[in-house]
Amino acid sequence: NFANRSLGISKSNIKVIIDSDAKKLDIVRTLKLWLPKKITPNQSELFVFFSGHGYPSEDEGLHLIPQNGDPRLLEESALSHRYIIDLIKKTKPKSVTMFIDACYSGQSNTGEVLVAGLKPLGALETDEDIPPNFNIFSSSESNRTSGTIKQAEHGIFSYYLMEGLSGKADVNKDRRITNKELFAYLQDNVSQEAFTQNREQNPKLKSENLEQDVVR
Numbered sequence: 001n002f003a004n005r006s007l008g009i010s011k012s013n014i015k016v017i018i019d020s021d022a023k024k025l026d027i028v029r030t031l032k033l034w035l036p037k038k039i040t041p042n043q044s045e046l047f048v049f050f051s052g053h054g055y056p057s058e059d060e061g062l063h064l065i066p067q068n069g070d071p072r073l074l075e076e077s078a079l080s081h082r083y084i085i086d087l088i089k090k091t092k093p094k095s096v097t098m099f100i101d102a103c104y105s106g107q108s109n110t111g112e113v114l115v116a117g118l119k120p121l122g123a124l125e126t127d128e129d130i131p132p133n134f135n136i137f138s139s140s141e142s143n144r145t146s147g148t149i150k151q152a153e154h155g156i157f158s159y160y161l162m163e164g165l166s167g168k169a170d171v172n173k174d175r176r177i178t179n180k181e182l183f184a185y186l187q188d189n190v191s192q193e194a195f196t197q198n199r200e201q202n203p204k205l206k207s208e209n210l211e212q213d214v215v216r
Helices: 024-038 071-077 081-089 156-168 179-196
Strands: 045-051 053-057 061-065 095-101 134-138 204-206 213-215
Touching: 024 081, 045 081, 053 071, 061 071, 061 081, 095 156, 134 179, 156 179
Parallel strands: 045 095, 095 134
Antiparallel strands: 053 061, 134 204
């Protein structure tokens, strides 16, 4: 709804995968079959939003956990960042902006272990190279949990992402919001909200294009 009403993206260009429709094969099918039909090479701007859980692998990097995924069986049931990025690259979009509201510590947003017997990761930081036309906003460092705002029924990151893209991140009022402006807004507000909950959460941005417009 936000992408359509606030950002003006046509509903025909929006693919929603949620709950029982968000299994691994559903996501792969979308990336391999639906997405290429929607991308005009070197012209289309692609936005990807993920809200859920993640988990890191020392060998394979960061993974997103689908609805039927199991962190104990990452290769079989999860989707690595690398795999997702490689599939998107094949469609040759002009730019890709990813918003990931997930943590990779093996814990829920309340600090509980996601899966019995799964060891929470408190120190593993995984650094990944991304293509030059990709911009990846993450809700927290990979060894931190990502919290929620219960009253808003959203993750802290998701809530302030929508607030920022609605115009609040446009500090100089030039009717364009750059990666740099949005990241500064998220850093300030997400960390401040987390502090009021007696927690620590700092968003991350990987991008070579800080002055690129996210929205205009």
